[in-house]
Amino acid sequence: MFKKDIKLSYFVLIISFINIALYHLPFYEFVCNNIDVKSLDGTLLFVSLTTILIILNAFVFYLGVFLLRFVGKWILAVFFCMNAVAIYFINTYGVMIDKTMIGNIFNTNFEESSSFFSATLVLYFVLLGVVPSILIFKIKVIPVKIKNFLIHISLTLIFVLSLAFANSANWLWIDKHSKTLGALVMPWSYVVNTSRFFHHQSLENKQQILLPNATIKDDVKSVVVLVIGESARSENFSLNGYDKDTNPLLSKIDNVYSYKAESCATYTTAGVKCILEHKNKGKLFEILPNYLFRNDVEVIWRTTNWGEPTVTIENYQRKSDLKKFCNGDACDYDEVLLSGLSEQILTSQKDKILVVLHASTSHGPTYYKKYPKEFEKFNPVCESVELAKCTQEELINAYDNTIVYTDYILAKLIADLKQLSEYNSSMIYISDHGESLGENNLYLHGIPASIAPKEQLDIPFIVWMSDGSRGIKNEQLLSQHNVFHSVLDFLRIESPIYDENMSVFKN
Ligand SMILES: [Zn+2]
Numbered sequence: 309m310f311k312k313d314i315k316l317s318y319f320v321l322i323i324s325f326i327n328i329a330l331y332h333l334p335f336y337e338f339v340c341n342n343i344d345v346k347s348l349d350g351t352l353l354f355v356s357l358t359t360i361l362i363i364l365n366a367f368v369f370y371l372g373v374f375l376l377r378f379v380g381k382w383i384l385a386v387f388f389c390m391n392a393v394a395i396y397f398i399n400t401y402g403v404m405i406d407k408t409m410i411g412n413i414f415n416t417n418f419e420e421s422s423s424f425f426s427a428t429l430v431l432y433f434v435l436l437g438v439v440p441s442i443l444i445f446k447i448k449v450i451p452v453k454i455k456n457f458l459i460h461i462s463l464t465l466i467f468v469l470s471l472a473f474a475n476s477a478n479w480l481w482i483d484k485h486s487k488t489l490g491a492l493v494m495p496w497s498y499v500v501n502t503s504r505f506f507h508h509q510s511l512e513n514k515q516q517i518l519l520p521n522a523t524i525k526d527d528v529k530s531v532v533v534l535v536i537g538e539s540a541r542s543e544n545f546s547l548n549g550y551d552k553d554t555n556p557l558l559s560k561i562d563n564v565y566s567y568k569a570e571s572c573a574t575y576t577t578a579g580v581k582c583i584l585e586h587k588n589k590g591k592l593f594e595i596l597p598n599y600l601f602r603n604d605v606e607v608i609w610r611t612t613n614w615g616e617p618t619v620t621i622e623n624y625q626r627k628s629d630l631k632k633f634c635n636g637d638a639c640d641y642d643e644v645l646l647s648g649l650s651e652q653i654l655t656s657q658k659d660k661i662l663v664v665l666h667a668s669t670s671h672g673p674t675y676y677k678k679y680p681k682e683f684e685k686f687n688p689v690c691e692s693v694e695l696a697k698c699t700q701e702e703l704i705n706a707y708d709n710t711i712v713y714t715d716y717i718l719a720k721l722i723a724d725l726k727q728l729s730e731y732n733s734s735m736i737y738i739s740d741h742g743e744s745l746g747e748n749n750l751y752l753h754g755i756p757a758s759i760a761p762k763e764q765l766d767i768p769f770i771v772w773m774s775d776g777s778r779g780i781k782n783e784q785l786l787s788q789h790n791v792f793h794s795v796l797d798f799l800r801i802e803s804p805i806y807d808e809n810m811s812v813f814k815n
Pocket residue numbers: 538539575576577579740741
């Protein structure tokens with residue numbers, strides 16, 4: 309095969325065709341589900357999309373290989389390999405490769421990403437990535453003269469533009485679905501969205517906008533522990549009416565209130581930002597821990613997770629820091645967040661204390677690894693990282709066990725706080741976003757909020773407060789921004805930006 313050297317224009321057409329054939333099944337599935345393929349218009353749109361994809365990709369590949377020569381070929385091979393991985397995640401988890409998803413990838417640590425590793429992923433990588441890449445190097449290309457290069461480029465541009473204008477009737481359709489289409493076109497979904505992500509990141513990493521100073525109104529010793537959950541969705545909490553008993557402990561504790569709430573986003577960095585900010589304005593305001601720390605409140609941040617805006621406080625403790633003070637198997641799980649916490653609170657000289665525990669318990673896809681064995685209340689459980697390979701029951705069982713474990717941690721935390729009798733204390737539990745567990749063939753989270761299913765947006769918002777400390781309001785639906793104002797209120801901190809309507813507490 310390919311004994312003879314071939315022209316560059318043929319080479320890029322072949323590569324472009326392979327690119328369409330191997331990596332665009334999800335793209336065509338989406339297109340066919342959203343047009344009437346049997347109608348003439350539908351057929352024309354289908355053919356035009358395919359032609360434009362092949363020609364435009366060939367055009368870019370042509371430029372790449374002409375200008376970069378051998379390096380251009382290497383880039384094509386890297387594209388093929390990355391396409392293969394992208395297709396695996398689209399097929400396995402129903403993810404969309406958009407700016408948000410790219411952000412999730414760059415914010416994921418190794419421990420988490422290794423939990424996605426599977427034999428099927430390797431198979432995708434080899435068969436769809438490495439094997440076609442070998443072909444790229446096998447084919448020998450005849451160098452193009454600059455005159456022919458210019459002619460080819462101009463003719464292609466004219467062709468593409470005319471095709472685009474001939475299809476003007478379909479522009480609205482393409483515009484309407486641009487989000488999904490853009491996420492499914494390889495390799496541009498991740499190439500374009502990676503640069504969009506970094507552009508966005510550079511805007512967001514600006515300094516946090518300082519809030520007006522706050523004053524502490526009294527010297528009553530008070531502590532709030534804010535627990536930020538990971539991927540916990542409200543419908544799987546029996547406190548919210550779930551028919552399996554996932555809250556055996558919390559349901560027996562007095563002064564525990566559960567609210568309906570919606571997250572502002574479906575991914576960690578944005579969800580956590582919303583929980584810590586007083587309002588959502590698309591800017592980065594000073595976040596709750598930084599604000600309180602600057603205004604003389606003791607602030608402790610303990611985390612087994614990641615993805616929060618920059619925290620500028622003294623007591624920032626990662627899992628590795630906490631494990632030093634922890635003994636036993638529980639230290640490998642989120643219970644480590646509680647180790648030595650009471651002592652740490654008691655040693656503080658301050659009257660007002662905020663503790664943030666950023667947990668990771670319900671993080672997929674390996675739910676079954678996120679809780680100690682004794683919390684496997686529901687079984688059998690899904691032990692594959694390819695969630696679609698498990699039955700719905702196994703998947704939900706594994707997930708529900710993470711909620712049972714969360715229930716235990718929160719109950720233990722409340723028991724610890726009850727021991728601190730000289731403090732008014734409160735526990736607020738909220739999740740960064742929800743989770744899909746196979747509904748509509750979607751898994752995990754990260755679908756853009758505007759089109760996300762409710763499973764990814766409905767989050768638990770659970771409040772407990774010590775006897776006689778405060779009353780609590782009856783609210784229909786809360787947002788993540790209620791946290792900021794509730795914490796200020798409970799600690800009796802006065803601030804111009806405090807909004808009484810946003811606090812869950814009353815006197
Ligand atoms: Zn998250």
